[in-house]
Amino acid sequence: MESLQEILQRPLSEKEADCVLKLRDTNKDGVLEKKELMNDLRPSKLQLTREQIKEIFLEHDIDGDGCLSVSELSKAFNFMGSSLSFHKARHGMALADCDGDGLISEEELDKLVDYFEKTNKKCLKRVVPTRSV
Ligand SMILES: [Ca+2]
Numbered sequence: 001m002e003s004l005q006e007i008l009q010r011p012l013s014e015k016e017a018d019c020v021l022k023l024r025d026t027n028k029d030g031v032l033e034k035k036e037l038m039n040d041l042r043p044s045k046l047q048l049t050r051e052q053i054k055e056i057f058l059e060h061d062i063d064g065d066g067c068l069s070v071s072e073l074s075k076a077f078n079f080m081g082s083s084l085s086f087h088k089a090r091h092g093m094a095l096a097d098c099d100g101d102g103l104i105s106e107e108e109l110d111k112l113v114d115y116f117e118k119t120n121k122k123c124l125k126r127v128v129p130t131r132s133v
């Protein structure tokens, strides 16, 4: 699985470019300025609004069925810099999938955003982030 750093080393697909723009374009004018590119994007410093998190999840609906599968979730977590993204995707799925169909629909997405925010806060509490491979 690729990290954001690895993704940025190759040409981006249009979806990925949109996502990067969303993460980087802090003043939302659709143009990436040098100082925006220089922002530290480590997860603990990512200040995403709920709407942004939602949009990023929705943009990872790779097969376009309007729902997020575990593998799509895991890519989204990975994109937002989460470690253990697959584990978190499965955990988030278990928490947010109310009807148990194994997919996150748009109505279920709110719970997933809650989960993402919770796991991100946990990261913040850690004084020294551990990097496990
Ligand atoms: Ca999908």
Ligand SMILES: [Ca+2]
Pocket: 097, 098, 099, 100, 101, 102, 103, 104, 105, 108
């Ligand atoms: Ca569901």
